[in-house]
Amino acid sequence: MWTYSFEIPILMILGIILLFYYSRPRLPIRRNHTFIMMVVTETVTIVADLLATIADNDHREWNPVILDLLNMFYFAAFFMRAFVMYRFAASVLKDRFEKNLFFKHLIRLPFYLGVVFSVLSALFGSEKHHYFLYYVDSSGYHSGTLYNLLYVAGFFYIFMALLSLYLFWRCLGRRREKYGILLYNLIIFVSLIIRLTLPKYLIMDTFVLMAILVVYLAFENPEFFLDLRGYAFNRIALSEHLEENNKSLKLRPLGIVIHSFNEMRDIYGGPQMEEGLAVIAKYLRQHIKKGIVFYCRNGHFIVLVTPDTDLESIRKQVADRFMQPWRSRNAEIYLTVGFAEFEYLKSVSSPDIALNSMIKALDMVGMSYDREPLKITKDFLIRAEKEFRIRQYIEKAIDDSGFELYLQPIVDAKSGRVIGAEALSRVRDDEGKIILPGEFIPVAENSGRINELGELVFDNTCRFIKEKGLDNLGIEWINVNLSPAQFLRIDLADRFASIAKSHGVDPSNVHLEITEGALIDDSFFQRQIKALTDKGFMFVLDDYGTGYSNLARLKRCPFINIKIDMSIVWGYCTEPDAILPRMIQAFKDTGFTITAEGIEDEKMAETMKKLGCDYLQGYHFSKPVAAEAFSGTVSEIRKMQC
Numbered sequence: 211m212w213t214y215s216f217e218i219p220i221l222m223i224l225g226i227i228l229l230f231y232y233s234r235p236r237l238p239i240r241r242n243h244t245f246i247m248m249v250v251t252e253t254v255t256i257v258a259d260l261l262a263t264i265a266d267n268d269h270r271e272w273n274p275v276i277l278d279l280l281n282m283f284y285f286a287a288f289f290m291r292a293f294v295m296y297r298f299a300a301s302v303l304k305d306r307f308e309k310n311l312f313f314k315h316l317i318r319l320p321f322y323l324g325v326v327f328s329v330l331s332a333l334f335g336s337e338k339h340h341y342f343l344y345y346v347d348s349s350g351y352h353s354g355t356l357y358n359l360l361y362v363a364g365f366f367y368i369f370m371a372l373l374s375l376y377l378f379w380r381c382l383g384r385r386r387e388k389y390g391i392l393l394y395n396l397i398i399f400v401s402l403i404i405r406l407t408l409p410k411y412l413i414m415d416t417f418v419l420m421a422i423l424v425v426y427l428a429f430e431n432p433e434f435f436l437d438l439r440g441y442a443f444n445r446i447a448l449s450e451h452l453e454e455n456n457k458s459l460k461l462r463p464l465g466i467v468i469h470s471f472n473e474m475r476d477i478y479g480g481p482q483m484e485e486g487l488a489v490i491a492k493y494l495r496q497h498i499k500k501g502i503v504f505y506c507r508n509g510h511f512i513v514l515v516t517p518d519t520d521l522e523s524i525r526k527q528v529a530d531r532f533m534q535p536w537r538s539r540n541a542e543i544y545l546t547v548g549f550a551e552f553e554y555l556k557s558v559s560s561p562d563i564a565l566n567s568m569i570k571a572l573d574m575v576g577m578s579y580d581r582e583p584l585k586i587t588k589d590f591l592i593r594a595e596k597e598f599r600i601r602q603y604i605e606k607a608i609d610d611s612g613f614e615l616y617l618q619p620i621v622d623a624k625s626g627r628v629i630g631a632e633a634l635s636r637v638r639d640d641e642g643k644i645i646l647p648g649e650f651i652p653v654a655e656n657s658g659r660i661n662e663l664g665e666l667v668f669d670n671t672c673r674f675i676k677e678k679g680l681d682n683l684g685i686e687w688i689n690v691n692l693s694p695a696q697f698l699r700i701d702l703a704d705r706f707a708s709i710a711k712s713h714g715v716d717p718s719n720v721h722l723e724i725t726e727g728a729l730i731d732d733s734f735f736q737r738q739i740k741a742l743t744d745k746g747f748m749f750v751l752d753d754y755g756t757g758y759s760n761l762a763r764l765k766r767c768p769f770i771n772i773k774i775d776m777s778i779v780w781g782y783c784t785e786p787d788a789i790l791p792r793m794i795q796a797f798k799d800t801g802f803t804i805t806a807e808g809i810e811d812e813k814m815a816e817t818m819k820k821l822g823c824d825y826l827q828g829y830h831f832s833k834p835v836a837a838e839a840f841s842g843t844v845s846e847i848r849k850m851q852c
Contacts, residue, residue: 217256220419224253227426234432235440237447238502239454241301244294245430249422251287251294256415258284266351277346282332285343289324289363291418295398296367298425299374299391303381304453307374317370320363327356364402371395390428394421438484441491442505445565448512451502452561461502461514463568464521465550465584466494466528467575471509478543486536486543493531498524510572525549525583548575549583560598567594600645600653607637608662614638615670616834617688619847620805620827623819628844632689632723632827633671634834635663655695664696668706671720672713674837680719683841689721689750697724698734703741717746721770725752735767743768750805754778771825772797776808782821783814794822 228249236242262284265272296317300308308314331342331354341355375391382388401417432440435447443451455461468474475483487505494503494513501513515521532547550571571586578584607613613635620630637645654660668690680686696702710717722742739749750771755778774794782790794804806818809828818826835843 217260217415220415221253221256223419224249224256224422227422231426231430231432235436235443236432237435237443237451239450241298241429241450244298244301245425248291248294248298248425251291252415252418252422255284255287255291258287259415266346269346269350274346277351278332281344281346281351282328285328285331285360286325288360289321289328292324292364292367293318293321295395295418295421296371298429299371299395302387302391302429303374303378306378306381307370320359320366324359324363327359361402361406364398368395368399368402386428390424393428394424397421397424437505438488438491441488441495442503442511444504445506448504448506448568449561449565451514452564460517462517462519462521463552464501464513464515464524465552465568465572465575466511466513467548467550467572468509469546469548469576469579471576474509474543474545482543485538486545489536489538494528497527506569506572508573509576510569512568512572521551521583529581546579548578548580550575550586551583552586560595563591563595563598566598567591570594597653599639600650601657601659603637603639603645604650604654604657604659604663608659608666611666612637613663613666613670615667615674615837617674617837617840618827618834619832619840619843620689620825621831621847623806623815623823623826628685628831628847629825630685630687630689630721631840632834633667633674633691635667635670636834636836651693655693660693661696661699664691664693665705665709667691668720669709669713670837672710672715675715675719676713678841684844687719687721687748689723691723691752694725697738702738703745703747706742706747707745718748721748721750723750723752723773739768753807769802771803771805773805773807773827774823776828779806779808779814779818780810783817791821798822 228246231246231249258280262280265277265280269277308317327343331344334342343356343359344354345352371391372395375388375395379388382391397417398421401414401421404417405414435443435450437444478486487509491503491505491511494501494511498513498515498519500519501515504512504514506512513524515524528549529547532545535542535544550568552568552571567586567590571584571590575584614637616634616636617631618634619628620632621627622629634647636647637650639645651660654663671688671690675688680688692702699705706722707717710720742749749767749769750773751767751769752773753775754772755775774790778790797804803824804822805825805827806814806821806823807827809815809818809826809830811830814828815826815830831847832843
């Protein structure tokens with residue numbers, strides 16, 4: 211006799227899971243559909259198991275045909291459950307393992323065979339024909355010769371789920387998801403072992419329930435995808451939706467952006483703004499009936515609507531609503547709104563590019579007060595895709611130490627000899643072509659990888675100095691650029707000093723170039739400068755004339771050199787005036803040396819020399835060259851001066 215006292219509580223818990231799950235907004239993606247199928251299949255399997263067990267315990271009281279049908283139904287549900295458990299892992303991993311048609315059908319084969327043999331067992335199973343999954347005769351239910359196919363299918367699908375996880379481990383960004391797949395499959399594995407050893411106890415369903423709870427907690431809790439009190443999905447949900455539907459996006463995105471969001475949040479305060487955002491999300495959800503509302507932070511909403519939606523009507527309705535205050539229990543805020551429409555999103559090759567394009571477009575709308583919608587055209591998406599590719603090249607170069615060190619000579623204006631150099635980084639695309647700094651530096655800054663890039667350039671420069679020796683090259687120092695973001699690192703002085711020490715390089719041989727953008731917070735700037743100066747580093751002010759610094763502020767900073775931006779140099783050489791000469795003289799009287807950037811020809815060099823510039827840098831002397839070729843470039847410049 212079988213014991214099935216475990217099953218009723220399990221059914222009740224499954225019902226609670228479904229009830230709570232359906233009470234919250236759900237994202238229409240394959241993973242969520244598979245989870246529902248998982249819970250429903252387990253429910254059906256338990257019900258079938260209960261009915262078959264009850265019938266088998268009292269087989270003499272049941273019609274033989276019904277007995278066969280109930281057992282057939284249970285066995286088919288068992289195979290279905292094993293397959294659906296695997297399918298959930300496959301859906302999380304975006305079916306990467308099943309893109310090959312052969313593997314796709316091979317993986318489904320145990321399920322198909324199980325269902326076929328379940329039917330054949332009901333039709334032909336008997337004491338004489340016991341080579342099926344089961345048979346029922348006058349003495350009751352019996353396991354057939356192929357009964358162990360249940361375990362073969364179960365272990366096979368666990369193996370396939372774990373193999374997929376192993377092969378595509380890096381494709382899952384969140385540890386919760388990685389270990390969630392691992393844990394729920396291990397639980398099912400244990401349940402199969404227990405079923406083998408304790409066949410009379412229907413305890414396997416208890417373990418399957420545990421696996422479903424792990425899936426729910428690790429993947430399917432609706433709160434993972436919700437924001438603003440559940441009235442809108444979050445950016446993670448949007449990313450999931452785009453990743454699954456990128457090639458066949460049936461819904462059209464409409465961007466709705468609060469103008470100057472950060473300034474408005476400062477005015478109203480964080481809690482009050484959150485209240486207002488929740489009210490806005492609720493309004494969008496209620497009034498755009500067929501739309502899916504996403505909130506991407508910073509006042510950015512994206513609503514996915516059907517292609518036949520009248521966007522102009524929606525824009526007018528939303529804009530009119532923003533003419534009134536947004537009120538809740540604790541908030542009354544006044545905001546203005548802008549819109550973005552995406553015309554060619556289907557042409558984007560990657561969901562990441564699509565999402566980044568959306569966010570970039572919404573940022574543009576947020577800084578503009580134009581009531582007309584920003585039309586996101588194909589050209590915009592092409593530029594966004596290019597930036598995305600550059601970001602990939604940057605990440606690959608950082609991870610593989612693939613940045614190349616280039617150097618541009620800096621010439622002494624009086625003697626004409628190469629006295630120093632500026633270190634620059636270069637990155638290549640998949641075809642080996644160099645991507646210019648003007649293209650990849652902004653992308654590195656926006657992606658948050660500029661700190662790693664800057665540190666790598668500094669490390670490569672110190673290594674170059676150690677290997678080549680400044681005296682052997684005939685120069686006195688090499689300048690290395692610091693971005694404003696990099697300058698904000700609290701531990702910058704310690705890290706740079708440690709790198710220089712590891713290469714045996716004197717910090718005074720590496721001059722740090724910073725731009726005027728780093729001078730915003732004067733108190734922090736002074737602390738950072740002091741920390742680096744105490745370590746022995748010296749400073750150069752780069753691109754002077756493009757920011758908002760003044761002579762009074764510069765006097766308080768220990769710069770040894772000021773580099774005049776090439777735009778200022780070119781402007782003076784084209785239309786001379788009295789400003790640049792007086793500015794250079796003021797700097798020199800204050801004790802700074804001056805470098806003129808962007809020198810294109812001999813005439814410009816002579817002009818800047820007469821103005822009193824100490825150093826010259828530009829294509830007239832040399833373009834940036836690979837570090838290995840720098841020594842030869844120095845020799846050529848010397849010959850040119852002779």
